[in-house]
Amino acid sequence: MTKRISVQTPGQGLHDITRCVQAVVGESGATEGLCSIMVQHTSASLTIQENADPSARHDLEAWLSRTVAEGDPLYTHTHEGPDDMPSHIKAALTSTTLSIPIMDGRLALGTWQGIYLWEHRHRGSARHLVVHVGP
Amino acid sequence: MTKRISVQTPGQGLHDITRCVQAVVGESGATEGLCSIMVQHTSASLTIQENADPSARHDLEAWLSRTVAEGDPLYTHTHEGPDDMPSHIKAALTSTTLSIPIMDGRLALGTWQGIYLWEHRHRGSARHLVVHVGP
Amino acid sequence: MTKRISVQTPGQGLHDITRCVQAVVGESGATEGLCSIMVQHTSASLTIQENADPSARHDLEAWLSRTVAEGDPLYTHTHEGPDDMPSHIKAALTSTTLSIPIMDGRLALGTWQGIYLWEHRHRGSARHLVVHVGP
Numbered sequence: 001m002t003k004r005i006s007v008q009t010p011g012q013g014l015h016d017i018t019r020c021v022q023a024v025v026g027e028s029g030a031t032e033g034l035c036s037i038m039v040q041h042t043s044a045s046l047t048i049q050e051n052a053d054p055s056a057r058h059d060l061e062a063w064l065s066r067t068v069a070e071g072d073p074l075y076t077h078t079h080e081g082p083d084d085m086p087s088h089i090k091a092a093l094t095s096t097t098l099s100i101p102i103m104d105g106r107l108a109l110g111t112w113q114g115i116y117l118w119e120h121r122h123r124g125s126a127r128h129l130v131v132h133v134g135p
Numbered sequence: 136m137t138k139r140i141s142v143q144t145p146g147q148g149l150h151d152i153t154r155c156v157q158a159v160v161g162e163s164g165a166t167e168g169l170c171s172i173m174v175q176h177t178s179a180s181l182t183i184q185e186n187a188d189p190s191a192r193h194d195l196e197a198w199l200s201r202t203v204a205e206g207d208p209l210y211t212h213t214h215e216g217p218d219d220m221p222s223h224i225k226a227a228l229t230s231t232t233l234s235i236p237i238m239d240g241r242l243a244l245g246t247w248q249g250i251y252l253w254e255h256r257h258r259g260s261a262r263h264l265v266v267h268v269g270p
Numbered sequence: 271m272t273k274r275i276s277v278q279t280p281g282q283g284l285h286d287i288t289r290c291v292q293a294v295v296g297e298s299g300a301t302e303g304l305c306s307i308m309v310q311h312t313s314a315s316l317t318i319q320e321n322a323d324p325s326a327r328h329d330l331e332a333w334l335s336r337t338v339a340e341g342d343p344l345y346t347h348t349h350e351g352p353d354d355m356p357s358h359i360k361a362a363l364t365s366t367t368l369s370i371p372i373m374d375g376r377l378a379l380g381t382w383q384g385i386y387l388w389e390h391r392h393r394g395s396a397r398h399l400v401v402h403v404g405p
Contacts (some may be wrong), residue, residue, distance in 0.1 A: 038371055059223075088326050097370060099173075100368045110263065194344065236272050248311075
């Protein structure tokens with residue numbers, strides 16, 4: 001089963017999509033298998049991160065945005081705005097696809113793990129993902 | 136087939152888990168297919184790296200630990216110790232899931248590739264992984 | 271279906287392999303499923319990136335090569351040349367495996383996404399990949 005889903009991001013940062021992905025797994029009826037997720041953009045990405053303390057996500061965003069700075073004189077790809085080239089680099093350093101085993105009808109995530117769509121542009125937008133559930 | 140495995144890490148660094156993963160593939164009886172691995176933690180991660188010269192793994196650890204330094208004044212998520220927030224960032228920069236094709240009953244790794252569980256905390260601990268073998 | 275493919279890289283940088291991978295999907299006859307790709311090297315990697323403006327790929331390479339510099343006194347793994355240890359680090363920071371859903375017989379990539387083999391050595395060479403198409 002393959003399904004497209006769309007998620008409206010409120011802006012730069014990590015946005016929890018665990019429930020959306022689990023809903024597709026539930027819909028598929030699979031009790032065991034593999035759930036693969038792909039984000040169809042190059043200025044947003046995916047990560048599995050700590051779902052407990054929001055400060056961990058805040059620091060992740062702050063560290064990555066300082067490391068991949070806007071306005072770097074190295075950039076030549078600047079016509080789509082100052083947050084565009086950093087977005088592509090951030091996407092390359094994190095993940096565009098993830099594959100999560102399914103056990104007992106649920107994503108086999110650890111207790112403190114959530115799946116996050118990481119928006120790298122300042123302005124949020126409708127982001128498209130494809131979720132595949134296989135045997 | 137989906138199986139949980141646990142690996143005791145001796146401490147920070149890359150620990151070879153190729154044999155553990157290959158053992159699950161062997162147990163599954165699959166001759167061709169896909170083997171997916173997920174680590175159920177956000178302060179440890181996965182990587183496929185050079186399995187020949189230990190100095191490459193040493194330098195990987197040294198480079199990443201210098202780049203994602205402890206005690207960075209940027210961190211607000213500090214209550215779990217100085218190596219906790221760097222661990223989350225290191226996990227985000229490397230991989231939480233990997234999917235490796237199976238050929239002739241074996242992981243189709245290159246000659247110099249091994250699968251590593253990358254412990255980012257100073258103190259080693261029992262780390263849980265889920266291995267899925269699909270068609 | 272699992273197939274080995276080889277790609278000759280012209281040298282350091284991102285090389286588009288979307289057509290090669292789509293050709294394997296076409297050959298498999300799959301209309302829906304999951305396509306997983308693995309590069310069998312630790313000094314080259316994979317990324318899904320913007321396929322429109324070549325300046326984005328240029329800046330990605332420039333940023334990563336500045337961040338993971340050659341000649342860093344930290345390196346002890348130096349006997350294979352100055353571009354070897356940076357190659358391993360760059361591979362660890364990007365991806366060795368990718369899993370892309372298939373819809374209507376095609377890789378479900380976004381409009382601006384291409385699959386790239388990222389050569390990290392100065393000198394190009396024949397790079398081996400394994401492509402798996404599953405249900």
